[in-house]
Amino acid sequence: MLSQRLNAFFQGYLVAMVKGARSEELLNRGIAGGVVFWDIEKKAPGTILFKVHARKYPKLRPFFLRTGTTGKILRKKGWPFLWRRVWRKKGWLLGMALFLSLLLTLSSFIWFVEVTGVETLDPTLVRDHLAVLGLAPGVPRRVIVPQRDWLIRELRIRLPEAVWVTIRWQGVVAEVVVAEKRLPPPVEEGPRNLVAGKDGLITEILLVEGTPLVRVGEMVSRGDLLILGEATRVHLDGSVEKKKVKAAGEVRARVWYEIEVDEPLAVLEPRVGDGKKIVYRLRVGNRLLTLFSHGAVAPGAFVRQDRAVKEVLPGRNSLSLVELIKDTYQTVEWTTVQVTPETALLKAEKKAEGRIGTVLPAGVKPEKVLADWRVQAGVLHYRLIIETKENIAVPD
Amino acid sequence: MVNVGRQTLKGRFGAKLAEYLELPSDVVLNLPRLVLTGDRQLVVENHRGLKLYSQTEVCLQTTIGLLTVGGEELNIKLITADQVEIDGRIIRVEWNGARGEEACSPNA
Numbered sequence: 487m488l489s490q491r492l493n494a495f496f497q498g499y500l501v502a503m504v505k506g507a508r509s510e511e512l513l514n515r516g517i518a519g520g521v522v523f524w525d526i527e528k529k530a531p532g533t534i535l536f537k538v539h540a541r542k543y544p545k546l547r548p549f550f551l552r553t554g555t556t557g558k559i560l561r562k563k564g565w566p567f568l569w570r571r572v573w574r575k576k577g578w579l580l581g582m583a584l585f586l587s588l589l590l591t592l593s594s595f596i597w598f599v600e601v602t603g604v605e606t607l608d609p610t611l612v613r614d615h616l617a618v619l620g621l622a623p624g625v626p627r628r629v630i631v632p633q634r635d636w637l638i639r640e641l642r643i644r645l646p647e648a649v650w651v652t653i654r655w656q657g658v659v660a661e662v663v664v665a666e667k668r669l670p671p672p673v674e675e676g677p678r679n680l681v682a683g684k685d686g687l688i689t690e691i692l693l694v695e696g697t698p699l700v701r702v703g704e705m706v707s708r709g710d711l712l713i714l715g716e717a718t719r720v721h722l723d724g725s726v727e728k729k730k731v732k733a734a735g736e737v738r739a740r741v742w743y744e745i746e747v748d749e750p751l752a753v754l755e756p757r758v759g760d761g762k763k764i765v766y767r768l769r770v771g772n773r774l775l776t777l778f779s780h781g782a783v784a785p786g787a788f789v790r791q792d793r794a795v796k797e798v799l800p801g802r803n804s805l806s807l808v809e810l811i812k813d814t815y816q817t818v819e820w821t822t823v824q825v826t827p828e829t830a831l832l833k834a835e836k837k838a839e840g841r842i843g844t845v846l847p848a849g850v851k852p853e854k855v856l857a858d859w860r861v862q863a864g865v866l867h868y869r870l871i872i873e874t875k876e877n878i879a880v881p882d
Numbered sequence: 883m884v885n886v887g888r889q890t891l892k893g894r895f896g897a898k899l900a901e902y903l904e905l906p907s908d909v910v911l912n913l914p915r916l917v918l919t920g921d922r923q924l925v926v927e928n929h930r931g932l933k934l935y936s937q938t939e940v941c942l943q944t945t946i947g948l949l950t951v952g953g954e955e956l957n958i959k960l961i962t963a964d965q966v967e968i969d970g971r972i973i974r975v976e977w978n979g980a981r982g983e984e985a986c987s988p989n990a
Contacts, residue, residue, distance in 0.1 A: 487960070487967075514931040517963050526958035528936050 490524070498540040498564035506555030509534045515549040516542075540564065596625050597658040600805060604664050607647055612664060615644045621653075621660060631655060659805060677730035680713040682706045683880035686739030696733030712737045712879050737879040740853075743845050745838045745870040749830040752864060754820045761787060761817035768798075769809040788818040827861055834859065834868035842872065850876045914944040918975065923959075924951055924968045932961065940968055941978075948978040 504512050509532055513523055521542045527535045538546070540562065550557045572579055599616060601609035616622065619640050621630055630637075634653050641651050641662075650665040680696065688704050696713040700706060715733040720726050765779040783789050791813055798808040825833075835857070846852070854873040859866060893911065900907040908915040908928065915927040926942055926949065933941035933948060935958065940951045956970035 490960070510932045510935055513935075513961065517931065517961060520963065522960070522962045523958070524960040526935070526961060531936070534935065 490522075494524075494537070494539060495564045498562070498566035499537050500540050500543050500559050501535065501537055501561040501563065502543065503529070503533065503535050503558045503560055504550075504555050505533050505558075506553060507532055508553040509555050512546065512549050512553045512555050512557075515553065516546050519545050519549070521545055535560070540566070593658060594627050595658065596621070596627060596630060596655075596660050597623050598660070598805070598807075599623060600659055600661045602661060602663050603666075605666055607645070607664060607666060612641075612645065612662060615641060616662065619644075621662075627655070630660075676732065677715040678732050679711055679715045679882045680733045680735065680737070680879040681882045682708055682710045682712055682737070682739075683878045684708050684741055686741040686876075686878050688737060688739045689875060690736075690738040692736040692738070694734035695731050696735065698735075698737075700737065706739070706878070711882075733881075735879065736877045738875055739878045741874050741876055741878065743872045743874070745841050745845060745872070747834040747837045747841075747868040747870075749825075749834040749837075749866045749868065750864065751825050751827065751830055751861070751866060752822050753825060755823045756788070756790065756818040757821055758790065759787070759817035759819050761789075761815075763815040765813045765815070767811040767813065769811055771807055774811075783815050783817050788820065789815045790818050791815055827866055830866040831859060831868065834866060838868060838870040842870075846872065846874065847876065850874050912945050914942075914946065914949065916949075916975065918972065921953075921972045922969065924972055924975065926966045926968070928964055929966050932958075932966070937970075940966075942966060946977070950974075950976045950978050952976070 506512070513526070513534070513536070516523065516538075521538060523536045523538055525535075525537045529535050543559070546557060549555075599613055599621060601612045604612065613622075616637070619637055620633065621637055634655075638651050638653060642648055645651070645664070647666055648664050649667045652663050654661040654663065685707050686705075688700055688702050688706060691698055691700070691702060693713065696715050696717065698713050699711050706712065713733040713735050715731050717729050717731045718726060719729065761781075761783040763779060763781040763783045766777040768775045768777055794812040794814075796810045796812075797806055798810055838857075842852070851874070852872045853875055856871040856873075857869065859868040861867075896911045897907065899905070900911060907913060912928065914929060917925040917927075919925075926944075928945070929949075930943040930945060933943050935941075935956075937956055938952065938954060940956055940958065942949045942951070951968055951972060952974040953970050953972040956968055956972075959967040959969045961967075
């Protein structure tokens with residue numbers, strides 16, 4: 487059926503109508519004469535609509551007379567008729583040809599250079615290197631595409647921070663993917679001391695190298711010297727040698743952390759009002775164009791903004807260069823809502839617990855947790871004290 | 883000539899021969915071949931012409947009599963010398979051997 491339809495399109499076909507009491511007979515006579523009909527529809531008694539190959543239609547003419555029916559061509563369809571219509575409109579044809587040639591010409595250039603995968607490197611620096619090597623917006627694809635391997639090699643030489651580089655061609659976009667080297671932190675050599683990183687009560691000292699200057703049970707403050715980077719050796723002849731060393735060891739101490747949360751007993755809550763304004767915008771690259779808007783919000787009123795973003799042609803717009811944005815502005819009225827101390831306390835506890843992970847260093851667990859709270863001037867003050875045991879010795 | 887239900891001597895011989903030689907009987911006996919796909923499409927091969935066509939009924943002449951296809955929104959998608967393709971909601975397919983011409987008249 488598809489092949490028959492394709493054949494009909496390329497040969498040209500007619501949508502015709504036959505009227506008369508013997509319209510079925512006309513079809514039978516046509517079939518006997520080798521004419522093929524399709525999409526036959528009975529529109530009314532004695533009126534049949536059909537499609538027929540254009541070159542076969544003249545064969546039906548004698549049958550119209552013999553069957554006493556009348557035929558009428560309603561539409562001429564298919565490639566030959568389409569081409570004839572187009573050929574008559576020379577201006578349109580020329581415009582279309584120019585448009586297609588312009589499209590083809592423009593699509594044979596690189597217009598965007600996208601740098602992805604960089605973390606510490608500046609993408610502009612990568613683009614500058616690429617521009618020097620010949621890959622910049624406006625360069626013809628046929629010139630630059632064969633040089634891909636050379637470009638990658640040269641870029642890697644120019645970017646010692648990169649461990650791997652590749653270039654992907656996506657239409658008019660050249661996507662440069664850079665994977666940066668991850669260097670280990672520099673090893674510190676030479677003598678050093680260990681000082682207290684935070685306030686604490688010393689509970690244990692593990693010495694590897696150096697001279698300890700504190701004892702268990704002592705209270706130290708942040709910055710106090712804990713282990714001196716100096717070793718004393720007594721030789722057999724009684725002489726004492728003092729040598730600068732790299733202090734090493736652990737000074738474990740009780741450390742206290744404090745988390746304070748203030749929870750108001752009266753809060754302002756927004757209520758959406760009547761005023762509403764919707765603005766449609768189009769983002770092309772970094773440009774934001776306002777298309778149209780409707781509704782209004784009172785000037786000076788508090789407004790809430792909701793933004794919905796839709797990518798235009800997501801299949802051909804992988805870099806999200808064009809987006810349709812719908813901003814909804816609604817007026818907001820603020821009302822005071824009273825909160826009970828119990829509810830405020832629950833909220834404060836939840837907030838404080840949520841902050842424990844951010845206050846404590848990684849790998850340190852709380853040994854003891856103390857909590858207290860009080861209400862003052864319409865605010866609930868909640869305090870959480872966390873005691874830990876951890877190594878507080880850090881290089882100075 | 884309508885001969886549904888009554889076979890001539892030639893017809894009986896042809897049927898036996900087709901059965902014995904395992905040949906397709908629609909070819910040997912020149913019978914129409916109907917392919918009905920659900921209630922959506924009916925393809926009739928080896929027809930002898932269109933007798934009547936309306937949106938609710940299509941009558942086809944065949945070698946063994948009139949074939950009436952009843953339904954709703956019936957359309958003839960394609961008609962050639964030996965094949966008719968009917969689309970729509972097909973409710974009944976009926977052989978009008980005995981009723982003949984009057985069964986397939988617009989007023990029937």
